[in-house]
Amino acid sequence: MEKKKNLTTIISENRFIHTIFCVILGFLVGAIFLVVMGLDVGAAYGRLLKSLSNIKNISYVIVYSIPYIVTGLSVAFSFKTGVFNIGAEGQFVVGSMAAAVVGILFGHLPKIVLIPLCFMAAMCAGALWGIIVGVLKTKWGINEVLSMIMFNWIAFYLSNFIAGIPAIHSDGSAEATKNIADNARTLLSEDLIKEWGLCNTANWGIIVAIIATVLIWFIIDKTTLGYRLKAVGANKFAAEYGGINVNGSILTALAISGALAGLAGSLQLMGMGNRISVFSSQEGFGFAGIVVALMGCSNPFGVLAAGVFYGWLTYGGSKLNLEQVPTQLINVIVGTVVFFIAISVIFKYLGNIKKSSKGKKGE
Amino acid sequence: MSKQYVDMNTPVIEMRNITKKFGDFVANDGINLTVHKGEIHAILGENGAGKSTLMNQLYGLFKPTSGDILVNGKKIEMNNPRDAIDAGIGMVHQHFMLVQPFTVTENIVLGTEPTKGIALDMVTARKNVVEISERYGLSIDPDAKIEDISVGMQQRVEILKALYRGADILILDEPTSSLTPQEIVELIGIMRNLVKDGKSIIIITHKLKEIKASADFCTIIRLGKYIDTVDVDTVTENDLASMMVGRNVTFKVDKPEQTPGDVVLDVKGLRCVDYRDVEVVRGLDLQVRRGEIVGIAGIDGNGQMEMVEVITGLRKGTAGQILVNGTDVFNKSPRFGFDHGVSSIPADRQKHGLVLDFSIEDNLILQNYEEDPFAKSSILQREPIFSHATESIEHFDIRPGGSEKRPAGTLSGGNQQKVIIAREVQNDKDLLIAVNPTRGLDVGAIEYVHRYIVDQRNKGKAVLLVSFELDEIMSLSDTIKVIFDGQIVHSIPGKEANENDLGLMMAGGK
Numbered sequence: 001m002e003k004k005k006n007l008t009t010i011i012s013e014n015r016f017i018h019t020i021f022c023v024i025l026g027f028l029v030g031a032i033f034l035v036v037m038g039l040d041v042g043a044a045y046g047r048l049l050k051s052l053s054n055i056k057n058i059s060y061v062i063v064y065s066i067p068y069i070v071t072g073l074s075v076a077f078s079f080k081t082g083v084f085n086i087g088a089e090g091q092f093v094v095g096s097m098a099a100a101v102v103g104i105l106f107g108h109l110p111k112i113v114l115i116p117l118c119f120m121a122a123m124c125a126g127a128l129w130g131i132i133v134g135v136l137k138t139k140w141g142i143n144e145v146l147s148m149i150m151f152n153w154i155a156f157y158l159s160n161f162i163a164g165i166p167a168i169h170s171d172g173s174a175e176a177t178k179n180i181a182d183n184a185r186t187l188l189s190e191d192l193i194k195e196w197g198l199c200n201t202a203n204w205g206i207i208v209a210i211i212a213t214v215l216i217w218f219i220i221d222k223t224t225l226g227y228r229l230k231a232v233g234a235n236k237f238a239a240e241y242g243g244i245n246v247n248g249s250i251l252t253a254l255a256i257s258g259a260l261a262g263l264a265g266s267l268q269l270m271g272m273g274n275r276i277s278v279f280s281s282q283e284g285f286g287f288a289g290i291v292v293a294l295m296g297c298s299n300p301f302g303v304l305a306a307g308v309f310y311g312w313l314t315y316g317g318s319k320l321n322l323e324q325v326p327t328q329l330i331n332v333i334v335g336t337v338v339f340f341i342a343i344s345v346i347f348k349y350l351g352n353i354k355k356s357s358k359g360k361k362g363e
Numbered sequence: 364m365s366k367q368y369v370d371m372n373t374p375v376i377e378m379r380n381i382t383k384k385f386g387d388f389v390a391n392d393g394i395n396l397t398v399h400k401g402e403i404h405a406i407l408g409e410n411g412a413g414k415s416t417l418m419n420q421l422y423g424l425f426k427p428t429s430g431d432i433l434v435n436g437k438k439i440e441m442n443n444p445r446d447a448i449d450a451g452i453g454m455v456h457q458h459f460m461l462v463q464p465f466t467v468t469e470n471i472v473l474g475t476e477p478t479k480g481i482a483l484d485m486v487t488a489r490k491n492v493v494e495i496s497e498r499y500g501l502s503i504d505p506d507a508k509i510e511d512i513s514v515g516m517q518q519r520v521e522i523l524k525a526l527y528r529g530a531d532i533l534i535l536d537e538p539t540s541s542l543t544p545q546e547i548v549e550l551i552g553i554m555r556n557l558v559k560d561g562k563s564i565i566i567i568t569h570k571l572k573e574i575k576a577s578a579d580f581c582t583i584i585r586l587g588k589y590i591d592t593v594d595v596d597t598v599t600e601n602d603l604a605s606m607m608v609g610r611n612v613t614f615k616v617d618k619p620e621q622t623p624g625d626v627v628l629d630v631k632g633l634r635c636v637d638y639r640d641v642e643v644v645r646g647l648d649l650q651v652r653r654g655e656i657v658g659i660a661g662i663d664g665n666g667q668m669e670m671v672e673v674i675t676g677l678r679k680g681t682a683g684q685i686l687v688n689g690t691d692v693f694n695k696s697p698r699f700g701f702d703h704g705v706s707s708i709p710a711d712r713q714k715h716g717l718v719l720d721f722s723i724e725d726n727l728i729l730q731n732y733e734e735d736p737f738a739k740s741s742i743l744q745r746e747p748i749f750s751h752a753t754e755s756i757e758h759f760d761i762r763p764g765g766s767e768k769r770p771a772g773t774l775s776g777g778n779q780q781k782v783i784i785a786r787e788v789q790n791d792k793d794l795l796i797a798v799n800p801t802r803g804l805d806v807g808a809i810e811y812v813h814r815y816i817v818d819q820r821n822k823g824k825a826v827l828l829v830s831f832e833l834d835e836i837m838s839l840s841d842t843i844k845v846i847f848d849g850q851i852v853h854s855i856p857g858k859e860a861n862e863n864d865l866g867l868m869m870a871g872g873k
Contacts, residue, residue: 224738231729234720240677241707241715242729243698 015297019341023295023309026337033332034325044325051316059198065311066205066271067092070264071289072296072303072310073209073216074257079298080220081253082233083134087148088261089286090155091129093279095122095262096269097159099184100177100276103269104168107181114183118266119208126262129155130254138247144254152282160278175278186270203271210304212260217300219256229253261286291334294341310334366579368401368558374436375400375532375563376421381430383416390416393430394589396582398532403554403564405578405595407571407607409805410777413587414567415457418534421565422454423447434532453530455521457537457567457776457803458713463510467503468492471524495527499553511638514710514799515546515663515831522550533557536567537803544833544866545662551577569607569805571600572834585609608807616813616838619821623841624653627704627793627825628674633683633693634849635666635673643669644680645849651794651825656816658840658857659829662869666849667829668710671798674827675707676700677715687794701730706787707796710829712776716783719772723761724752726771727786759785760811777808784815795819798829813839833862847871 027045034041051057071088078085085091098121106114133151136142162168163177170176186203187193193202220226231239232249240246264285269276292310296302317330376398383391390413398404408414419425421432423441431438434450441447447454461470468489477487492505501519509517518538525533539547554564554577568574574581574595581598583590583606590606630649637643643666651657661667672678674685676697685693692700709715717726728737728748736747752767761781766774771782780800787795797816801809816839820826830836836843840857845868853868 222742224733224741224743227725227732227743231718231721231725235714235718237714238716238718238729241675241697241709243696243701244729245696245698 015299016302019295019297019302019306022337022340025340026333029336030329030333033329039325040323043323044320044329047319047323047325048313048316051312051319055197056199057315059196059202060315061308061312062206063199063201063203063272063311064315065308066203066209067264067268067285068288068292068310068314069206069209069304069307070212070267071261071286072292072307073212073289073300074260074264074286075289075293076296076298076300076303077216077220077260078253078257079293080233081229081249081257082236083144083250083253083257085130085148085254085257085261086145086290087129087133087151087286088257088264088289089282089284090148090152091126091258091261092265092268092286092289093152093155093159093283094129094265095126096265096273096276097162098122098125098262099266099269100180101162101168103180103184104178107183109183111183114181115186115270118180118184118270119263122262122266123259124262126265127255127259129262130256130258131251134251134254138250152286156279156282159276163276163278170275174275177276179275180269184270185274186267201272205267205271208263208267209307212263213300213304216260220300225252261289264289291338294338366402368555368561369579370400370402373400374398375434376565377431377433377436378417378421379431379433381417381420381427381432383413383420383425384428390587391420391427391584392587392589394584394587396592398563398565400563401558401561402580403558403566403578405574405581406565406567406584407569407574407581407603408584409569409608409807410775412584412607414584415536416587417584418454418536418565418567421447422452422534448528448530451529451531452534453525453528453532454534455518455525455536455538459517459521461509461517461520464508466506466508467512467520468505470509470520471495471527473524475528492523492527496523499523499526499556500549501553513663513668514802522553530562532563532565534565534567537569538566539568539570539573544831544862545870547573571603574603575600583607604806616817618817618839621654621821623655624823626650626652627688628827629684629686630670630674631684631686633670633673633680633685635669635678635680637669642681643849644673647683647846647850649827649844649851651827653793653825654820654823655841656820656826656828656839656857658836658843659827659846660833660836660843660865660869661846663831665846665869667846668798670846671707671710671796671827671829674700675705675709675796701790701792704793705796706790706792706794708780708783708787708798708800710798710802712779712783713772717771717779720770722768723756723771723774723782724748724767726782727752727755729786730790755782755785755789759788761785777804780804780808780812784812788815788819792824794825794827796827796829799831800828801830801832801835809835833865836860837862837865845869 031041034044051061071092074088075085099118102118102121106117129151133144133147136147137144168177170178186205188198188202188204193200228244229249229252231244232246236246268285288310292303292306295309296306313330313334317327320327320329374397376396378394378396381391381394382389394417406414406417416425420427423444423446432441433439439450462473468485471492472488477484489505496503501523503516503519509520522538539550557564566578578595580592581595581603582592585607628651630647633644633647634642635644647670659667669678673680676692676695676699679694683693684691687704690703692703692705713719731737737744749767755761756764756766759781761778771779800816801812804812816826816828828836828839837857837860843855843857843860844851845853845865847869848871
C-alpha cells in the first residue's frame with residue numbers, strides 16, 4: 001500500500017518522470033495495435049530506432065523538429081499566460097507566406113539583410129494574427145478559441161489567394177509560389193553538408209529554435225514582463241487589483257505567441273519548404289505545437305525535447321511503410337501519449353490530496 | 364438555549380476516539396464527539412486546531428487513521444462525500460463550492476436536477492428552489508448568476524444546496540462569517556426551525572457569541588486534542604475563549620485618543636450601477652481624514668461593495684468625484700489609484716487579494732514587481748525579492764516560517780490574510796481600505812489584524828473600514844457611517860454607537 005502511494009506520488013510530482021511514463025505507455029499501446037493487426041512489433045520499432053542510427057538520419061530528425069519546437073514554444077507560452085493559442089496554425093501559415101513574399105520579391109538583397117527581413121516579416125504577420133484575436137477578445141469579449149479557429153481558415157485561404165497572385169505564383173505549372181531566393185534560405189553550405197554527411201536540407205534553423213527556447217524561458221522566468229503575464233494568466237482579478245493592465249497583458253501574450261508561430265512558419269519555409277504550395281488541407285504544424293507543448297509540460301526546455309521527439313516520430317514514421325507498417329502508427333503513439341498527459345489531472349489530483357493533507361501541517 | 368428539541372436518547376453521530384495523522388503530523392488526537400437528534404452542536408477551536416479535519420472525516424473527504432464513526436448507531440465506512448450524503452449528512456463549506464457562471468437555481472439542483480425525459484426541467488427546478496428558499500426564509504434571486512452576487516448571497520445558496528439535498532445532519536463550516544447581524548439572527552432562526560423538524564446541526568465556528576446564541580452543546584478542540592464538551596448554558600464566553608486558546612484573551616482594542624488631520628479621501632456625489640444595471644450607489648458623500656478610521660456599517664447589498672469597487676478602480680461609476688489627496692481618481696485604473704495613495708485589503712482575498720498559484724514572495728511584490736530593488740532593467744532580482752519575503756514573514760508572523768517559495772494557496776486563511784496585510788501595509792499609502800478584513804479568521808488572528816489597522820491610523824493614515832461585523836466596526840471606528848440604499852444616512856462617533864441603534868439605522872429606521 002505504502003509503496004503504491006510512493007509511485008503515484010513520484011509520477012505526479014515529477015513532471016519529467018511523468019512524461020516519460022506517458023511516452024512508454026504510448027509505445028505500449030502502439031505495440032498492442034501492431035500485435036492485433038498481426039504486424040511485427042520489433043520490425044516497426046526497429047525502423048523507428050534506425051532513423052536515429054547515423055548522422056544523416058539524425059540531421060533529418062533535427063530538421064523535421066525545427067517547426068515543431070517553435071510552434072510548441074508558441075503554444076506553451078500561451079498556456080503559461082492564461083490564453084489558449086489554438087491559432088498557432090493560422091499564425092504559422094501567415095508567417096510562412098509573409099516570409100515567402102519577402103523572399104521572392106526582395107531576392108536581390110544580400111543574405112545578411114534578407115534572412116532577418118524574412119524572419120521579421122513572418123513574426124510581424126504571426127503577431128498581427130494573434131493581436132487581432134486579442135482585440136476581439138479584450139474589446140468585445142469574443143472567445144479567443146472560436147475566433148482563432150476561424151482565423152486559421154482565413155489564413156489558409158489568404159495564403160492560397162496570395163499564392164495565386166502573378167508576381168508570387170510559380171512560373172511553371174506547379175500549384176505553388178515561386179521558389180524563394182537562395183539568399184533567403186537557411187541551408188548549410190553544400191561543402192559542409194557533404195563533409196559531415198548531413199541530409200541535403202540541413203539548415204541552421206535549429207540554432208534559431210534554441211535561441212528562441214532560451215529567450216522564452218528567460219522572459220517567463222526572469223523578467224517583469226513574464227511576471228505580469230503569468231499573474232494575469234493565473235488570476236486576472238488579483239492582477240487587476242494589483243494594478244496590472246490585464247487587457248494589455250493579454251494582447252502582449254498573444255502577440256508574442258503569434259510571433260513565435262509565425263517564426264516557425266518562416267523557419268520551415270526557409271529551411272525545408274523553399275516554396276508554398278496551394279493548400280488543399282491544413283498542414284497541422286500549429287496543431288502539432290499544442291501536442292508538443294503538452295508533452296513538454298509547457299516548459300521551454302521540455303518543449304525543445306518534445307519537439308525533437310515529435311520530429312523523430314514524424315521522420316521515422318515516414319519510413320514505416322518500408323516494413324509494411326502503416327504510418328498512422330505514429331498518430332496512435334502520439335495520441336496515446338497526449339491522452340495520458342491530458343489525464344495527468346488524475347495523477348495531479350491524487351498528488352494534491354496528499355499535498356493538501358500535508359499542507360494542513362503548516363496551519 | 365433551552366434544548367427543547369434535543370432527544371438525548373437518540374445519538375445520530377458518534378465519533379469515537381478519532382485520530383488522524385498526516386505523515387508525522389497528528390491533526391486529530393483521540394477526539395470524541397456525540398451529536399443527538401434535534402441538537403445544535405458547536406465545534407470550537409482556533410484556525411488549524413483540527414476542526415475542519417474532523418468534519419472532513421465525517422463528510423468522507425479523509426479517512427481516520429484510527430477510530431470509529433457511527434451514524435444513527437451504525438458503524439459506517441466513509442470513502443467519499445457520496446457515502447456521507449447517502450447517510451444523510453450535508454456540509455456547507457467555508458470556501459464555497461459553486462459554479463460561478465451558473466445561476467442560483469442551477470447550482471442548487473446541480474447533481475440532482477429534475478428531468479423531463481432526458482431534458483432538464485428547469486421550470487420545476489426553479490419552482491422547487493423558490494419553494495425551499497421561502498420555507499426556510501432565505502430569500503435569493505433564483506435567476507442571478509453566482510459570479511454576480513455578493514459573498515453573503517453565495518453563502519445562502521450553499522446553505523440552500525445542502526437543505527435541497529434533504530440532509531438530516533447539517534455541518535456548517537463558519538456559516539456566519541459573511542453574514543450581517545440581521546442575517547445571523549435569521550440564520551439562527553432557520554437553525555431552530557430545522558432542529559424542530561428533528562434535524563441535527565454541527566456548526567464549526569470560533570465566534571463565541573453565536574455559540575452562546577444558538578448552540579446546545581459545544582466541543583472544544585485545541586491543537587488537535589479534545590479538550591471538553593460543555594453544556595453551553597453553563598459557561599460564559601470568556602470560559603469558552605480561554606478553553607479554546609489555552610490562555611486568557613482580551614477582546615478590547617487599545618486605541619489612543621487623537622485628533623484627525625487633513626482630508627485624504629473625499630467622495631462627492633458618487634453614483635454607480637451594479638451588474639443588473641440597477642443604481643446601487645446613489646449620490647454618496649464620504650470623507651476620511653488622516654489618523655481616522657471611518658467604519659461603514661450596512662446590510663450587504665446596500666451599495667457598500669460597489670462603492671469600494673469604484674474607489675479602487677475595479678468598477679466604473681456613472682457620476683461623482685473621488686479625490687485622494689486632491690487628485691481625482693474617479694474612473695481611473697486601479698494602478699492610477701495605487702500610484703496616488705490608495706491601498707486596500709479586498710473582500711475576497713482568494714479572488715482579488717492573491718494569485719494563489721504564485722509563491723508568497725511573488726505575491727508580496729504584486730504591485731511593486733517593476734520597482735527597484737525587485738527589478739532592474741525589467742529583470743526580476745530574486746535575492747531582494749526573497750529577503751523581502753523573509754522579512755515580511757518574520758515581521759508579520761506569517762506561518763509557517765520559511766515559506767517564501769510556497770504557493771500562497773497552501774496557507775491557511777488567516778495567513779493568506781497576513782500576506783495581503785503585509786503587502787498593503789508596507790506599500791505605505793495614505794489611504795487604506797479594508798473590506799471584511801477578518802472574515803473567517805480566529806480570535807488570535809483577528810486581534811492581530813485589528814492591531815495593524817489601528818497601527819495604520821496611529822501612524823496618521825486614513826482608514827476606510829467596510830465590514831459586516833458590527834463588533835468590528837464598533838470597536839475600531841472613530842466615526843461610523845451607516846450606508847443604506849446607496850447613501851450615507853447617518854454618521855456617528857464610534858464611542859457613542861450601540862448595536863441596537865446601529866441595527867435600526869442599517870435597516871433604514873431612525
